[in-house]
Amino acid sequence: MALPNREGQRVPNVTFPTRQNNEWVNVTTDEIFNGKTVVVFSLPGAFTPTCSSTHLPRFNELAPVFRKNGVDEIVCVSVNDTFVMNEWAADQECDHVRVIPDGNGEFTDGMGMLVNKEDLGFGMRSWRYSMLVKDGLIVKMFIEPEVPGDPFEVSDADTMLKFINPMATAPRVATVFSKPTCPFCLRAKSMLEDAGIPYEEITVGNSGITSRTLRAVANAGTVPQVFIDGDLIGGSEALQAYLQSENSNAA
Missing domain, CATH: 3.40.30.10 (Glutaredoxin)
Incomplete structure (x- = not known):
């Protein structure tokens, strides 16, 4: 039935x-x-x-x-x-x-x-x-x-x-692999906040997520490594270029 x-x-x-x-x-x-x-x-x-x-x-x-x-x-x-x-x-x-x-x-x-x-x-x-x-x-x-x-x-x-609402769009979300003392990580997070993109932060260290894990996920050993909607953007400079490109296209 x-x-x-x-x-x-x-x-x-x-x-x-x-x-x-x-x-x-x-x-x-x-x-x-x-x-x-x-x-x-x-x-x-x-x-x-x-x-x-x-x-x-x-x-x-x-x-x-x-x-x-x-x-x-x-x-x-x-x-x-x-x-x-x-x-x-x-x-x-x-x-x-x-x-x-x-x-x-x-x-x-x-x-x-x-x-x-x-x-x-x-x-x-x-x-x-x-x-x-x-x-x-x-x-x-x-x-x-x-x-x-x-x-x-x-x-x-x-x-x-x-x-x-067929026209509704899901919000973009980001994931940031970072280390607590990394100034480039702070810069990346600040740029995401300014762009209104919520993010989760994953700390790379001796316990849990390690540099080896980061290399396996992002094919890179440096932080930050930023993903937006699952796509790898890269470090803080790559993120800046990505956001500037978006702003240019929007204009």
Whole structure:
């Protein structure tokens, strides 16, 4: 039997028992959805590979763009208890995503998305999907195809963003390999900040990321090494040339 598309219907009326600040707090669907535009994505389980490596982090990364396009909140739902979901949230990049534990599967069942994953030892879990909800009314659903395994083709953050605004663009992000005492690293980070490009900083040293790792990744042993959207730009001079070229093209 095909999984139901519930566009045009209201979300199920459910109360979620959650654990917040060492206390039990009931969260209702009315609180989550009433009077708000909410993007929901649901997945088979916390700590599972695709959910942790791609699904959740990308929604979190694009959250500022969703907000600029009228989305009040992004909610992740999984059939896990609140303790598991809290630990997963603490382990993940999800400061812009609200994780909701559907421990009893009541919301997921109401959506018609509760599926049997006994073959994996999971029991009953959610099929992977995403949806846009306005004031409790489901406007759009992206449901993964019903094929074996755990397909991840249409419920991703980029697909949802494109539906909301086909002209929306994802923000550029940078990665900077650096050392604490390196003046060229400080210069590179300053240039990224001036250009409005958010970055993560990876410190090269004796523990963790070493010069050998840097050579393997960037084919270079000097810092900084700057990547923008996954593309290697190079050191501070290369970054300056890259940004100047962008400014020239924009003019």
